[in-house]
Amino acid sequence: MSVTEKTPFDEAEWQAQERALRDPSARDIDPRDVSYRRVANALRSSPRSEPPADFAADVAKRVARHEAGIEPLLSRILLAAFVVISAILLAIYGSAAWQALGQGMAGGGSGWVLAGAGCVALSWIASRGLGWVVGAGGRTRVA
Amino acid sequence: MTDASAPDRNTLDADRALVAAVLERRPGAFERLVREYQRLCWHIVDRMVRHPEDTRELCQEVFLRIHRTLHQYRGESALKSWIAQVAFSVATRHLERKRLPLVDNDGDEGEPSLAERAGSGFDLESSVAGEQINACLHAAIDTLPPLQRTLLALYHLEEMPISEIAGLTGLAEGTIKSHLFRSRKRLRDLLESRIGVPT
Numbered sequence: 641m642s643v644t645e646k647t648p649f650d651e652a653e654w655q656a657q658e659r660a661l662r663d664p665s666a667r668d669i670d671p672r673d674v675s676y677r678r679v680a681n682a683l684r685s686s687p688r689s690e691p692p693a694d695f696a697a698d699v700a701k702r703v704a705r706h707e708a709g710i711e712p713l714l715s716r717i718l719l720a721a722f723v724v725i726s727a728i729l730l731a732i733y734g735s736a737a738w739q740a741l742g743q744g745m746a747g748g749g750s751g752w753v754l755a756g757a758g759c760v761a762l763s764w765i766a767s768r769g770l771g772w773v774v775g776a777g778g779r780t781r782v783a
Numbered sequence: 784m785t786d787a788s789a790p791d792r793n794t795l796d797a798d799r800a801l802v803a804a805v806l807e808r809r810p811g812a813f814e815r816l817v818r819e820y821q822r823l824c825w826h827i828v829d830r831m832v833r834h835p836e837d838t839r840e841l842c843q844e845v846f847l848r849i850h851r852t853l854h855q856y857r858g859e860s861a862l863k864s865w866i867a868q869v870a871f872s873v874a875t876r877h878l879e880r881k882r883l884p885l886v887d888n889d890g891d892e893g894e895p896s897l898a899e900r901a902g903s904g905f906d907l908e909s910s911v912a913g914e915q916i917n918a919c920l921h922a923a924i925d926t927l928p929p930l931q932r933t934l935l936a937l938y939h940l941e942e943m944p945i946s947e948i949a950g951l952t953g954l955a956e957g958t959i960k961s962h963l964f965r966s967r968k969r970l971r972d973l974l975e976s977r978i979g980v981p982t
Contacts, residue, residue: 647964679971681917682917683924684939685921696818700817703813
């Protein structure tokens with residue numbers, strides 16, 4: 641969003657604009673003040689549309705519908721299914737998997753496991769650090 | 784209007800309490816939050832998009848986002864600023880998606896002047912009474928680009944200091960001053976071109 645160079649900023653004129661905004665009843669000493677006073681008055685009385693009376697209730701209902709909707713339920717079902725399937729697989733293949741893992745580690749696979757763990761740790765540290773920086777002002781650019 | 788945009792302690796305490804109530808899912812808390820800040824959100828989005836149905840939809844989107852990300856609010860700055868920031872961002876994205884320009888360069892050759900754009904259907908020469916001057920200037924304000932229109936509204940109607948506007952728009956304070964200066968100068972030029980230099 642660049643600023644055009646075609647209308648150079650004039651400090652004296654800016655002050656006239658600000659005087660008109662802040663002190664509309666002051667005695668005019670500059671013809672520019674009269675014009676800017678009219679502009680400031682128009683800006684002050686600029687019509688504003690208002691949200692409909694039911695807007696807040698509508699949004700709150702939408703949020704409530706969303707919270708009570710299928711997504712949270714689906715998440716819980718998926719989590720439960722994951723836990724159950726993991727337990728079944730562990731019961732069936734648990735001992736064999738441990739043996740294979742032990743062999744893999746002994747055969748030089750430990751480097752990959754360490755690298756994987758390192759990546760997870762780095763991601764976690766980065767996300768914590770970023771969260772701290774972004775949230776430090778109490779605001780976060782969420783959009 | 785001062786540039787001291789830091790919120791006072793009472794405001795922050797009230798904001799924190801409201802956010803805590805929403806996060807604890809207390810009945811009616813989120814609706815209270817929306818009710819408290821819906822006008823600010825509406826004014827920003829409406830100034831940007833100038834379309835009633837889009838404004839309603841986008842404002843709903845703003846508050847849904849706020850609800851989703853409210854746990855990130857740390858209570859170190861006013862909730863108002865955060866909501867205004869999200870509203871501005873949502874409206875800006877909407878305009879970008881529609882490929883509508885946020886700003887224009889005044890004085891560009893080939894572009895209709897503010898007087899030409901605002902003048903259609905309104906004869907200011909024959910209507911110099913205060914209310915009619917205002918009506919013409921309001922029409923002219925509506926023809927300003929979305930960003931300039933919104934900056935004027937935030938500064939003049941919401942009475943936000945420039946530093947706070949800078950925080951929510953992500954623009955430099957100097958850029959905001961420049962936009963305000965140019966917009967007001969254009970409105971003054973329009974006024975004087977139609978009714979002459981005041982005495």
